[in-house]
Amino acid sequence: MKPTDLMENTNRVYKLVLTGGPCGGKTTGQARLCTFFENLGWKVYRVPETATVLLSGGIKFSDLNPDETFKFQENLLKTMIQIENTYFELAKTSKRNCLIICDRGVMDASAYIDADKWERMKKDNSWNEIELRDNRYNQIVHMVSAANGAEDFYSTEEHSCRSEGVDLARELDYKAAAAWIGHPYFDVIDNSTDFEAKVNRMIECVCMKLSINIGDRLTRSSRKLKFLVSGPLVSDDQFPPFQDFNVVHHYLQTSGQRVQTRLRKRGQNGHWSYIHTTRRPHVHGQSIEVKTQLTQRDYLNMLAQKDDAHFTIFKKRRCFLVNNQYFQLDIYMEPSHPRCRGLMLLETYTSLEGEQLKKSLPKFLNIVKEVTGDPSYSMFNLSLKEDWNNTKKFCYSLHDLIDDGQKHTPNMKKLVNGKA
Template identity: 65%
Template sequence: MEKPSDNQRTVYKLVLTGGPCGGKTTGQARLSTFFENLGWKVFRVPESASVLLSGGIKFSDLSEEEAFCLLPKIEKVGEPCEARESQCEAVKFQENLLKTMLQIEDTFFELGRTCKRNCLIICDRGAMDASAFIAKDKWETIMKDNSWNNVELRDNRYNQIIHMVSAATGAEEYYSTEDHSCRSEGIELARELDSKAAASWVGHPYFDVIDNSTDFEGKIRRMLVSVCHKISIDTGDRLLKDSRKHKYLIKGPLPDEAVFPPFQDFEVVHNYLQSNSPNQVRLRKRGQKGYYSYIHTVRRQNNPGGQVIEVKTQITHRDYINLLTQRDESHFTVYKKRRCFIFNNQYFQLDIYVQPSHPRCQGLMLLETYSALDEESLKKTLPTFLDIQQEVTGNPHYSMYNLSLREDWRHSKKFCSSVNGPQDMAYQDEHDKDIPNLNRSISNGHDCKQALKLNGHSELNSSAPMNGKA
């Protein structure tokens, strides 16, 4: 980890690797959002195999061994390979693939070095992943020919390695290819790829394996905790296994900025997309000073055990514009100012709804935090400079999905009466009698599971850089 002596800026180089269906894509998006909220600059280094594949390389054009060099990417590309070329060509191809990876990484590392803020650089796989998919003697040949060595490529190049274990190992009931139109591995192949990828990093001084011993949300939190712990960022209890999201209604007007602790403000725009299944699908545009990141989210609600899983994918500005053509016109676009800050060692996110939005959102402010504290202890940590009216966790009246509906809630068949899954209580009408800006006569009892479906949005470029000028 680089910390220049003049202002103690941190440049942290993280490799996020793992097997198919391990949560790597969602993990990258969550890491980006978490550290952006802390005021860090986040760079996402694309996987070099993705760069080559997007340039016209096809598995049908490669020998069996050349295609095997791209096995980490098979989880997203299902074309068959045909064995027809020599082994030496495969070695040369792997060598060029590794050179491409190192050069792309070095470009981002240099950007991090000159960045004026703390900087997190997330590498979608790293140099040693390549060693897992070719024979040991061929790997050693590549090392010798280029004056490379495993210590430099594995131990000294990156600050931390996180391996997200495939759902095929320990969470078999969740292993699926349905959300990835090009993913085709069976469970046994997925386990093999996962094991090989993990083995390639054994020996790194900061190597963390995030297994499937908890539910998916717990897995993502453990990943975040691991990174924060290594960087010595105190997250309080926000990321503990038992932490739970809490949402509070804030009464306006917004206090003067001077009363807030150090904060970061972001412009946030949400759009819901057309769909035909139990999943909610939305786009998020988020940024500062004309630079934005773009997230495609699928909210999967009919999972084993009643889990609600959000699969977040980083997309490009071009993908974002293209997907906006599938906007669901039954929803208004949601506009917010999002203020992120830490108070009493607790991380908070204040969403301030701004125009143009549905009239029911006028003046609406919602404060969110994650905590494992009991109710009374948590109350003592809440920001004293905000006028907190009441907790509205799990109240469908404050679901962004419901708030954005164009129709009157009394007549809408899309109103979701249970928006956060079984872990959040559905509020009774009596809890809402004093809530401003809401249509009181709601509750037709329709479940959002009947209203939504993912409609072919899985073919996105998840390895795109996170920032783009809008």
């Protein structure tokens, strides 16, 4: 079986959660995102916010006792899942590519429930967070509340279900973001720019994950940055709330030197999600990356295509939020290539630069230097059994340079595309 045999679908279905604190721009962002993708020829479904639908019917939390509140939250979540499933099933029949925008998602419920009650609710319904968070949605975008960084624009007017003051709005904003820590594709859109640019950054980050070339329709601002971290790692209690995952990467055989394919298994507590990634150079020198969610069965079948020229990569991935910035710390684990021993790499997507960027980085980590685009820290090169530093292999590291948003000379781009 060829890897591509599992990828041939008549349409793409992309499930996006748009979440955030009060007055973060979700409503406007959803409308703009819808228009943008419809103009690209996509079918767009917008899943309404279940809590707003139910609360607008006259339910008041102040009228409910603790048992009633718990039961209401549980039924709200079940209702949300059923409503979303209706759209998910409908999207599968679409003849066009389909974007499903969920106004909040199931993990948002955990932000409004005590931790012990959330655990009880999951146990009572046989739910686990890998399924609810990682496998259910393709991407999460959190729009930071105006109460956190754009206070002059925070307002509760024209929203019948919003009554939060600034301090409470900040608290709810953080809880809403923290609920999604750990999702493999989680973007936080802060208030470091004006609102128009904020919405454009939101649309941009969705297009980036879908490998859609947006040309000059939006100003590209966010880029992926990578930093080398030296140990020993600080104790867990010095981190903000975090989620740890076990991650396993396998590179697969490909038909051409300029194409990379890999499998990723990612999970915690015995529950896993599976992703197939194909990366190939674009005619304009950029790299196109397509990610497809797999079933466990498809994952196991595709492991037969494993490339023996590469070691399997094992990592512990720690995900956390600092200063409205989402970070992933990859701690390379045994057994891996000796060159990975003790290696820790911190990654983030950001539009910040200079001093602003420096201030946003975690102060509790010993960050040695930025290594964005450095071929020594390309996972493809790190996994190679042979020395990667030769012309044939070096073209792959150039793909990584382009992915990381670096500027290159025309000659470098020609080398990437096999023209030099």
